[in-house]
Amino acid sequence: MAAKRYPGKIWALVKSRVLAIVLIFIISTAVTVDAFELMGRWVPSEVPQTGNIYRYWWFKALAVVLLVNLAACTTDRIIRQFKSKAGFLSRWGSVFFHAGLAVIIVGTLFTGSYRAHSTIKLVQGETKQIPYRALTAQEDFNRGSGPDVSFTLDKQEIKFNASGRIGEVFSHITITDHTGRDRSYDLAELEQFSYRGLYMFPDLYGYAVKIGIRSNPGETESITIPLETTEFSEGIRSYSQKNLKIASLPYNFSVNFYPDIAVGGDAVKSVNRSYQLENPGLFIMANNDNEIGAQQVIPLGGAVKLGGYTLTFEQVKPWTELSVVYDPGAGLVFAGIIMAIAGLSITLLSRPFPAVKGQNLKRSNNNE
Amino acid sequence: MSSAETQLTLLWLSVSFCFLATVCFFSALSFKKEKLENYGVTCSHIAILPMAAALALRWIETGHVPSIGTYEVFTIYAAGVLLFYNIIQYWKPSVTIAGTVVLPVVTLMTGIAVMSSTELTELPKTYFTYWLGIHMLFATLALGGVLVAAGLSIAYLIKGRQEARGRVNPLLKKLPDLDRLDYLGHRITLFAFLMIGIMIASGAVWAYKSWGRYWGWDPIETWSLISWLVYGLYLHLRLTGVKGKLASWLHIAVVLIVIFSFYGAPYLYPTIHDRFVNADSIYLQGSD
Structure with missing residues (x-):
């Protein structure tokens, strides 16, 4: 007899509101503590970051237990809805809402495991x-x-x-x-x-620049360098590449590209507002063992001498990243969101509401 | 007169009416005069007009839903909350008393807006999408629902206390009985819960379209999730029988968390939502 009772007790616990409350409390507390802990060290450009609790096994385990709780409570409600003569619309809303949440959790678990x-x-x-x-x-x-x-x-x-x-x-x-x-x-x-x-x-x-390298014996090669675009406010962008190493040259390079610059002096600007190729210029800085080998701005087609080499700014091309x-979980998450919103809307727009559920139930029982 | 100056003039006008409405609501409760409450409602109706006009002018000026920087964010939140209060007050006159909580908050929000910079800045491409409008619409509705429900919770606690003492303010006496007041508050809380949910969902879709991820555990995302979870916790507690006074106190605690996530968190973290509070800052994902 006792063995028969255990599955029933486990089922009652798994589908219970109390378990839901305990889980929501633990999850929200953990997330809150994490949010406060991140306050001093959050870097918005590094998303996601290490240290977030959602990366820990126990947080994923909590999500799985919540998923089991949601699945059990949804199943139980569906069974009761079909058995009940007074099928309140709001309860169907609740079923959809909880099923939607379960689908969202499944989606996030898929995302966590497979997103690339x-x-x-x-x-x-x-x-x-x-x-x-x-x-x-x-x-x-x-x-x-x-x-x-x-x-x-x-x-x-x-x-x-x-x-x-x-x-x-x-x-x-x-x-x-x-x-x-x-x-x-x-x-x-x-x-x-x-x-x-x-x-x-x-x-x-952004822009990529093609540089031709000619060594004294007459060997030539060309390399294309896609430059990093750094975007600031007010439409200001810079196109550059720092600490660049070219296999055939014994130098470290830093290059800054300007779509529109009056070449004639040393470049001191590191940003510019123009993206239009009016007078393209390339600032090249090369160094070897902390000794500057070249530091010069050259126009398109121009060249710079560097030891026994000649570097020519041959071409500029745009790039797109x-x-x-x-993300095999994203579709599930969005489907879950639609289900959850639809369910909650049905609950909100229909009666009875949970606060008066007891009274309405009494009334409906009396009517029956 | 430039567009910004016109907007500020309109907003000052709105602040004046919101302030008058606040004075009327508090005076009505203090001096037990229903007429003053009616004046408060009239002032809140009038206040929405210049506020909406200022918002429309800003929208035309910027070309996107006003939601960048303190000036725009506080103006749109204030307008949304005030509009929500006016609609729900017209639909359910029994919630009029919530104006005692809503109007001071709206006055404060509009006041902060008019004192902030109206300067325009260039926006990243990710902001020029209708998802911004949807996200902000549901954020303002959520805030409106939260504040009105908070007002009803406070009214419940005061009325309950006065009933226990046997001396009830005539204005509070006109409110529905405590059970009905509790039920009304619960319905609006459920509405706010739905609105916060849609706000988070629309933000997730927007993020997926902009950065290829629907959730990044950005602090503001995290705080909105916390708000939603604590609301869920509160609603589940109600289902297990927590009602009345305890439910009202719990609800006020939940409202404080929501208000922190709306107004506190964006100022405490550098986040991708920084543009909501500081128009000059910018964090572009995917760029250096």
């Missing part, structure tokens, strides 16, 4: 081949070989507004995979598209 985010910097006219698996694996050691996907930035177009600032940046991107079929996309900044379960959008853009997200 990467960025692909595409220089205009160049193609990058990346294994599909590398885009869907969370860790580097899982990014083995596999069928490659080719990404090409065919063209980047900029539309300027009346004040001369960037209005819209369009990137024409072509994706080719093992099927051989080309897929072309004309994308504005942050415009999303989906490709084989990946969610992508162009999120950054594609943000690639693989």
Whole structure:
């Protein structure tokens, strides 16, 4: 008899409101303590950061227990709704709400386990081949070989507004995979598209410079350097690359690019407001063992002598960075959100409300 | 007169009416005059007009929903809360007394707004989306619901105390009985819970579209989740039988947490929501 009673007791505990209250209390307390703890050391550009409690096993375990509690209470309510003669609409709302929350938790668990985010910097006219698996694996050691996907930035177009600032940046991107079929996309900044379960959008853009290197015996090579775009307020951007090493040269380089600069003196500015290529200039600083080898601004086509080498600023091309997200949990989370909102709206707009549930139940029982 | 000057003039006008409404509500309770309460309601109706006009002018000027920097954030919150109070007061006149809590808060918010900088700054691309409007709409509705429900909780506690002493203020006497007042407060709390939920959800969709992630444990996101969780805790406690005086005190504690997450947290952390309080700061995800 006792053995028979245990499953019933466990079921009663698992679906109970008391368990829900205890779990919500523990989770909200843990999150609050974490939020206060993060107060002095939160860096917004590093998301997510180490130290967040959601990374700990016990927090995930709490989420799983809450999921079990939600699933059990939802199942119990569904059974009771079908058995009950007086099927209150608000209770169906509650069922949808709790089921939605359960779906959200399942989605977040999927996201936590499988989400992968990467960025692909595409220089205009160049193609990058990346294994599909590398885009869907969370860790580097899982990014083995596999069928490659080719990404090409065919063209980047900029539309300027009346004040001369960037209005819209369009990137024409072509994706080719093992099927051989080309897929072309004309994308504005942050415009999303989906490709084989990946969610992508162009999120950054900037310039890449092509530098020709000629050594004294006459050997030549060219390298393309995509520059980092640093964006400040008021439309101010800087394009630079610091501590750059080129295999064939015994120097460390720092380069700053200016889309519009009057070349003639030493560059002292590190930012500029223009994105339009009017008078492009490149500031090159090279050093070797803390000794400055060159520090000069050169126009497009200009050259700088550096020991036994000549560096030529050959070309400037735009680049677009594609943000690639693989998140099999996101769809579930959004579906759960819709269910939860719909459920709560039904509860709110229908009667009886929980506060008067007891009174209404009495009334309905009397009527029956 | 420039657009900013017109906005400030309109907002000063609004602050004046909000202040008058506050004085009327408190005087009505102190001197037990219902007429003064009616004047308070009229003033709160009038105050919304210049506030809405100032907000519309700002919207036209910036080209996006006003929600950047102290000036815009406090103005839109104040307008949203005041509009919510006016609508719910018209629909359910029994909640009129909540104006005693709502109007001083609206006066304070509008006052802070007019004292803040009206300077315009360039915004990142991620802000030019209709999700910003949706997010702000539900944030203001949530705040409105929270404040009105807080007003009803306070009214419940005062009326309950006076009833126990056997001397009830005539204005409080006109309120619904304590059970009904408790029930009304609960309905508005449920509304606020839904609005906070939609505010978080719309923020999640917006973040996913902008940065490819729907949740980043940003401090403001975390505090809004905490607000929602404590509201959930409170609602579950009510279902287990916590009602009346204890429920009202608990609700006031929950409201303090929500108010902290709206007004305190953005000032204490450097977050991606910094633009809501400081128009000059900027944290762009994905860029250096």
